[in-house]
Amino acid sequence: MNIKPALYEVLYVSTLAPQQPLSVVAEIAARARVVNAELDITGLLVFDGQRFCQQLEGPQKAVLKLIERIRNDPRHVNVEIVHNGPLAGRRFQQFSLAFSTLEDVDALARMERLDGQAAVAAFDEVCAAIEL
Numbered sequence: 001m002n003i004k005p006a007l008y009e010v011l012y013v014s015t016l017a018p019q020q021p022l023s024v025v026a027e028i029a030a031r032a033r034v035v036n037a038e039l040d041i042t043g044l045l046v047f048d049g050q051r052f053c054q055q056l057e058g059p060q061k062a063v064l065k066l067i068e069r070i071r072n073d074p075r076h077v078n079v080e081i082v083h084n085g086p087l088a089g090r091r092f093q094q095f096s097l098a099f100s101t102l103e104d105v106d107a108l109a110r111m112e113r114l115d116g117q118a119a120v121a122a123f124d125e126v127c128a129a130i131e132l
């Protein structure tokens with residue numbers, strides 16, 4: 001019998017560390033796509049020029065291990081996990097890590113102050129505003 005591990009998701013907001021060139025964002029996304037695909041993790045990374053928002057989904061253990069590595073990455077600061085928990089179905093089936101910039105610079109600042117379902121609702125709004 002083929003039992004799939006339960007899906008889990010994490011959503012956080014963080015800020016690009018001072019002195020980091022914008023080019024690190026592309027470096028992070030390119031490397032992350034390869035690693036996430038290997039880990040059966042999918043998700044979305046959004047960057048508004050200052051803040052990141054990232055959603056990661058996949059097998060719980062793999063997601064929790066990865067988020068721990070990401071939290072300790074000095075290329076960003078103020079990592080605020082706004083939601084984590086089980087997930088019924090993947091939001092980003094076809095992307096190991098979708099990437100988008102975001103024009104609205106207030107959206108991630110607002111999301112940083114939310115948690116739980118309010119944060120997920122704000123994330124849904126961001127997803128609707130961007131084109132993947």
Ligand SMILES: Cc1cc2nc3c(=O)[nH]c(=O)nc-3n(C[C@H](O)[C@H](O)[C@H](O)COP(=O)(O)O)c2cc1C
Nearest residue numbers: 028031032035036052054069070071073075076097
């Ligand atoms: C905003 C941000 C998002 C990241 N997203 C991912 C990701 O989705 N997948 C990934 O493997 N690494 C991601 N990284 C990079 C990890 O923090 C880390 O550098 C990478 O997993 C390599 O870890 P290692 O040096 O312990 O091998 C991200 C880093 C930042 C700053």
